[in-house]
Amino acid sequence: MSLLTVENLTKKYGAKTVVDHISFEFGHNKCIALIGPNGAGKTTTLRTLAGLLKPTEGAIQFESMKANQDLRGMIGYLPQYPAFHSWMTGREFLIYSGKLAKLSKEVAAKRADELLHEVGISKEARDERISRYSGGMKQRLGIAQAIIHQPKLLILDEPVASLDPLGRRDVLVLMEKLKQDMTILFSTHILNDAEEVSDELILLNQGHIIESGSLSELRKKYQTTVFELQVEDDINSYQDKIDALQSISSTKIERNMMFITVSDINHAREEILAVATEENWPITTFSINQASLEDMFMRVVKS
């Protein structure tokens, strides 16, 4: 059975449709990445699911509950820019969050201590005011408050966007760990992160879902092979010759490197190497790359 089923979810602000009839569902203990460029409607979708916005149209159903019920007890949510009561200490804030989620005082305190340890907020920092926390510590505290009541679904809006590489790594490792106990739905525009932790992807652009599925499915579907070619002299003078080859679908040049998209790897390799040997091209780099998620994303979004 699905954990969450979303049907024809639509959100309009006046005449502007930010999310346009999107439908998707996912099961338990998955990690789903919502990806898309800025302004695609990711945050609006997540906030609607978290119950902060009311859908203009459509149904959100959680397990076997009735559609569009108050789901806040089952969901943990971390906004993109979480704001805290900065006059509280980290520990106080977690206990406060836990009690709001209807945990008893004792349970909330116990969970708070566990989580502070789990997300890696040091013993000294626990009893410091949040106003003194760094960005990374706030983000980790944000995740801790979102899971204090052990929700079935954790919604994270751009959880790593504002972090330095070290902080990013910490949060990704934490997500990897959390996904054993709950379903995580998170948005990002950093595709590497999505690739790293998610099982499924939903690609959103201009309020529409343009593609969704598991990572391997999408890979297969959009798989292309790209050769990278660099030469000692001006690469532009070689473009026409490559384009003329039969097995080449397209070429583009960026920073003195030619990217050659091909349909048939073996055939293309033979052809390119043949012409290169014949004309004695001063090649410095010639390599084969599988298309990354990023290329796929660019193609899907542009088409």
Place this chain on the structure above:
Amino acid sequence: MQWMTLFQKELLENWRNKKWIWVPLVIILLSIMDPITTYYLPQIIDSVGGMEGAVFELPEYAPADVMMMSLAQLSMLGVLVIVLISMGTIAGERKSGISELVLVKPVSYLNYITAKWVAYLVLVWVSLFLGLLVSWYYINLLFGNLSFGDLMITVLFYGIWLTLVVSLSIFYNTLVKSAGLVVFFTILTIMVMSITTNIFNHVLDWSPNNLSGYIIEAIKVGEVSNDLMITGVVTIGISILLVLLSGQIFKHKEMA
């Protein structure tokens, strides 16, 4: 209980940001300013050189009149202080995004609002009691006898008026996101109410704005009139209505 959690948080917040210290102090200052300056006015005039030849006939004030001076100060600056301390309680939290983290938990909207309402009422009532208590002490010392019962009547009914002020502020807090606008609308509403009460004096016997007038009457006569009682009840009614309405508005409004 969730409500207690929210309420305790408000009390703690107002303690940590020192509202529990400065608000009572300001209200005490406002309450005793006029009684004391009025009493010492002759000496003050003398000490700044006096006015040669001019003879001042300073009226003799009855204790009730002096209490009215205290209330007059509170009605101007006191109300302003109350609106200023409560202006951002919801609007500010929504603007900064803190309310997102709170309201994404299974928090009842009415609990969220009433916890804040009660927390500010406790602060305002305690401050008012302390302010008028000190004022009462000086009035007894400098102007003559005013019974403790009279003080309690004043605190009780004037507190009801300030309850309405807090309720108005909370109400506008749920309507608009900007703390500045909350102040503007609250003060505007109080002014419009005051003008309307003055113009339609003959029909609006129970307008909340009449409370101070009835209070002074009551402590002069030494008896709580029906008008005062009914006006008090009407004012409480309007306050509760405003808070319930705020809850409804908040429920149907998006937190974004």
